[in-house]
Amino acid sequence: MKVKLKIFPIAGVNSKALLLEVEIKEGATVADLLCMAEQITGNRIPDTGVMVLLSGRAIDRCKEIDTRLEATDWLWIMPTLCGG
C-alpha cells in the first residue's frame, strides 16, 4: 500500500521539503517510515527540535513507534514550532 510522507526542511536533515508517496508493506509501523525517511535524506532525524504528525495528530515517537499504518495515513516530519 502507499502512504504520503512529507519531510519539511529540518536543519541537519534536509534543506528542501520532500513530499513523497511511498510504498510500504502491510503491517508497516511508524518506525519503518521514520527509517525510510532517514534513508531518503541520508541523515538521522534528531530527537530534539523535531515532531511527527500522523494523519494530522502529533505523536510521541517513543510511545507510538510501533503504531501500524493504514492506507489512508499520512506522516509529516516537521520542526518543533516554538512561539510566534
Add this chain to the structure above:
Amino acid sequence: MFTGGYTQKMIRINLNNLSYKEEHIPEEYYKLLLGGRGVAAKYYHDEIGADVLPFSEQNKIIIFNGPLTGMPVYAGTKFQLATKSPLTGKYLCSNSSGFFGPQLRRAGYDGIIIEGCAKNPTYITIEDDTVRFHDATKIMGYKTSETDEYIKTAHADRQYGVMSIGVGGEKLVTYACIQVDTRSFGRGGAGAVMGSKNLKCIAARGTEKLKMHDNEALKKYISANLKSCKEGKANHTKYGTAQYTEVINDLGCYSVKNFQTAVLDNAESIYAEEMVNKYKVKNTACFRCPIACTQVCEVKEGPFKGAKSDPEYETIGAFGGQCGVLDMAAIIAANEACDELGIDTMQTGTMIAFAMELYERGLLTKEDTSGLELNFGNGEAMVELVRKIGNREGIGDFLAKSFFEIERERPELSHYMMHVKGMAYAAYEPRGFYGMGLAYGTSARGACHNVGGWTIRDELTSGKFDRFALVGKGKMVKDIQDTRAYVDSLGICTVVRSGMGFSDQPKDKVLEYVTGYDFTPDLMAIGERIYTLERINMQREGVSRKDDYLAERTMTEKLPSGMAKDKVLTREMYDIMLDEYYELRHWDEDGLPTPEGIEKLGLRPLINESQA
C-alpha cells in the same frame, strides 16, 4: 528582599519642561507582578485614566524591564511598554527586543515613564544617571536606521540602545511602531504616541556592573543547558519563524486575501526554504541570544533590487498571504519600507489586504487609490502603498487610520474589517483552530497571537487538543495567556524560555540565582494576576463581552478549501469557549472581573478603587 536583578529605580521624564527625577519602585510591585509587562500595567492603572486620549498630553509612555533584562541568561533582551493605543483607543501592552532595555538596566534603571509633550522636536539620551534633552529638528524625517546611526555617531558611542520613530510616527499613523535597533514595539501605535509628544528618539547607555544574587550558580546553569537549547532550536537558527509558513498553509490555517480563504495556492516561492536559499545574507542575534533567529535577506535583482530586511512569519503572512503576493522580493521590500517608516508590518499588510478586497469588489475605485491597481498579488502596488501609508499620502492617509475611524466614515465597509478591538488578526486563521479565535477575542490588546495566546503547539502540533473542539479551549487559552504574561514580565524571549524552565509548569532556579527570591512556585499565579489587572484597565475603558467577539466574516462564512474546509466559528460555538474562559478567570458573564476573583488573585492592594 532582592539581592540582585532589580535596581528598584525608575526615571520619570517630563517633556513639558524637559525635566526628570528618579523614583523608587515599591518591592511589593515586583513580588506581585514580577516586572516588565506586569509593573507597566500597574503604573498604567494608576496614571492613565479612562478619559485620557491617546494623543493628549496626559497620555504617557511607560517602559519597564523584567528582572532578567540585560542579565547573562539566554536572550535577556526583552522589555515592555504600556500606553493608551491610538489604534484601539484602549490599554496597550507591547514588547520589544533590542539593546535599549539591557543598556537602561546598566544605566541603573528598571523603567522610565515619559509624560507631557515637548514644545519642539526633541530626543533624549540617558547615560548612566544623567538624562539630557536635545534638539531633534535636524533629524525629523529621518528613517529609523538613519536616526540610529545619527545617535551612535553624534555621541561617539556605538553601544547606545536606541528607540526611535520614523515618518509614520511623526505623522501619527495609528499603527506606527517604535523601532529599537532592528527590532520593534510593533503593534498598537506606540510610535504615534511618541510622535504626538514631539519625541523622535530615546537612547540609553549604561556602564554599571549588574548585580546578581548568585552569579556562579547562574553561569553554571546557563552553560550546562546551552547545547540542548541550541540543538532544540536549530531550525530557528536556519530559517527563523519563516519556517512556520509552509506548515500553517498546509494545515489550512493561513491568513489569505483578507481571510477570504486559509490556503495560499502556489506558495512555495514565499516559503522559508526559498527565502533562505535565494535571499538570505546572514543571521543576526538579539542581546545574548544563542539562537540568532533573525534572517537578514537582500534582493539582488529586479524591481526591488537593493531592498534589505529580515522577514518573519507574521510579516510574510501579512504581505505574502494576506496580499496574495507570491514574490519574496516584494515582501522583503515592503518589510524594509515599514521598518524605515516605522509602521507595524502586521497591521499594514492587513490594511492593504482590506483595501485590495474593497478594490476587487468595486468598493474602492482607481480614483480612490490614486491610480494604483490594488489587485491581490500586485507586489509593486503593495510596496508603493506601504510608502503612501507611512507618509499619509492619498489613499495611504485613509488606510493610516484605525478601523474604528474608517468605520465611522464608511460603515458599509465593516464586514471586511478583520480585527478585534481595532487590532488586525495575526497570520493565523481562527476557523482553522478554534482556540486561536478565543485567543484573539480575549487578548489583552486586540487580536494578538502572542498576548492572546500562541495556541499552535497545543492545538495543531502537540496532539493535546482536537483543533476543532470547543470544550477545554477556555482552560487551554487561559493557561497559555498566563504563561505568556509572566514570561513577558521576565524580560526574555519566548523562543528560548523553555531552555530556562519557564513553561506552564515553571521549574529551575534562574530567577532565584538572579534576584535572590524564589518566584518559581508563584509564576503562573503572577501571570494570572497580571492578566486580570490588564482586564481591569480595559474594563474601565468600556471593554466587556461585546468587545471579545471576532470579525463577522469568521463567524458567518465557511472556509472554502483546505484541511479546514467548511469550518466556521459561529457566535454560538464561540460562546461555549468564552463562557468556560470567563468562569476560569473569575470574570462574570459580561467579562468583568468579579470582587471575589480580585480578592482571590491578591489584586486588591494594587487596585485604585476610584480609577476602577
